[in-house]
Amino acid sequence: MFNKQKSMTYLVTTILVVAYLLSACAPVATTTVKPTSPPPPTDTTMPEPTEKLMEEPEPTSELIVLTDGFDRQVSLPEPAQRIVSIAPSNTEILFAVGAGSQVVGRDEFSDYPPEAVDITSVGSMYGDLNAENIIALEPDLVLAAMINSPEHVQALEDLGLTVFVLPNPMSMDDLYQILETAGKLTGREIEAATLVEGLKARVDAVISKLVDAEPVKVYYEVDGTDPNAPWTIGTDTFQDILIRMAGGENIAADVQGYVLFSLEELVARDPAVMIFSAGPWVSTTPASVSERAGWGDISAVVNQEVYGIDANWIDRPGPRMVDALEAMAMILHPERFE
Numbered sequence: 001m002f003n004k005q006k007s008m009t010y011l012v013t014t015i016l017v018v019a020y021l022l023s024a025c026a027p028v029a030t031t032t033v034k035p036t037s038p039p040p041p042t043d044t045t046m047p048e049p050t051e052k053l054m055e056e057p058e059p060t061s062e063l064i065v066l067t068d069g070f071d072r073q074v075s076l077p078e079p080a081q082r083i084v085s086i087a088p089s090n091t092e093i094l095f096a097v098g099a100g101s102q103v104v105g106r107d108e109f110s111d112y113p114p115e116a117v118d119i120t121s122v123g124s125m126y127g128d129l130n131a132e133n134i135i136a137l138e139p140d141l142v143l144a145a146m147i148n149s150p151e152h153v154q155a156l157e158d159l160g161l162t163v164f165v166l167p168n169p170m171s172m173d174d175l176y177q178i179l180e181t182a183g184k185l186t187g188r189e190i191e192a193a194t195l196v197e198g199l200k201a202r203v204d205a206v207i208s209k210l211v212d213a214e215p216v217k218v219y220y221e222v223d224g225t226d227p228n229a230p231w232t233i234g235t236d237t238f239q240d241i242l243i244r245m246a247g248g249e250n251i252a253a254d255v256q257g258y259v260l261f262s263l264e265e266l267v268a269r270d271p272a273v274m275i276f277s278a279g280p281w282v283s284t285t286p287a288s289v290s291e292r293a294g295w296g297d298i299s300a301v302v303n304q305e306v307y308g309i310d311a312n313w314i315d316r317p318g319p320r321m322v323d324a325l326e327a328m329a330m331i332l333h334p335e336r337f338e
Contacts, residue, residue: 064184069146069167070153076162079187080141084134086125086152087145089318090166090182091116094143096319097183098191105137112312125152131159141185145317168317169238172203172245175321199322203245206329209336210247216332218248219271219300222258224284227292232261238317246328247336248273263294273332274300277315278308307331 064076084105085091091110094103100115107129108121120137123130125148134142134156142156144165156163164185169175176196183192220239222231233239234255243250251269252261276284286306295301309331313324330337 066164066181066184069165070150072165074162074164076141076185080139080185082137082139082141083186084122084137084139084142085110086122086129086142087147087166088112089147089316090143090145091119092316092318092320093166093179093182094186096195097179097186097188099182099186099188102186104139105134129156131156134161135159143182143185169241169321170236171241172199172321175317175319176200178317179319195319199319202322203325206325207245210329210333213247213333213336215247215249216273217251217269217271218243218332219251219266219269219274219298221274221276221284224276224289224292227295228263229260230263230266231258233257234259238321239314242314242321242325242328243275245325246331247333248328267294267297270298271300272303272305274298274306275328275331276306276308277311279311282308282311284308 062078064079066074068074081102082104083094083099083102085094085103086107088107088110091103091106092112094100095113095116100113103116103119105122106116106119108124110116110119120133122133122137129152140162142161142163144153144156144163146165146168148165153163153165166178166181167174169178176199179192179196179199180189183189220233220243222233224230232252234250234252234257236256237258240250240253251266251271252259274289276282276289278284285308286304289295289306290301290304292301300306309324309327313320313327
């Protein structure tokens, strides 16, 4: 029943659309916390691009050869100057490394940073990508993600387009490498290195505060539409990574990927804290969880330790994963951040 994350991506499209893609259809949500919740994370926004960062990179004749998330070797004769991003996380990454001015097309769910909305949309990654629009934009690179299917990638390549698939990070080191890869693809290596240095400092600051902290049992909810069989995450997901880094113990760590969890098992494992992806399209609130039949015996509900974290932070594999880490650590160990 419990498959690898990559397989579950296609089997639970509806869930991922709620928790990952539809997060791009609305403004950034405010972290939902109880009245005595810890303060919001500090320094969580990406730095504004300086004039230097917005300059066009110097063209180079050096061939760029990199292996992508589908284990394909992709070559570029020089850094890409016209990029179509077909995943919201990729669009965020491109702007974060200073390559926003090189993005000429984006998928319809890309909404961050705000200026990304002004870029030409090429449609949805769920069967509605407009190939004619993509070709008309004359991209020298189409940047895909693991949420894009191999069939989509192959179809774009069959049109003569160069496609590179950014992998999902399975650790913070993976995230840093992905950002550095984006820097190499776009000629923004210096900016990417600066970004990574800043993110590392923030992560290290969190980790240093959690030394010897007692792990807190956490239940992370992807979708609670059916309270008797909610969706959660196991290992091989970046949400699980964040839980562990934030000083938590994922109660579903013995399964893999995105999975259904029975209410009976949830009650038996009795998490001390519940965290869910928050957004205006999600009906879940701390109050609504307390009203669910059969949930009254769970410690997280009894003690009002139910929190929402912006789905754009926690469900998109990009730089704002560090924002999610900071918020989660403050929720699980507020005493360490006083």
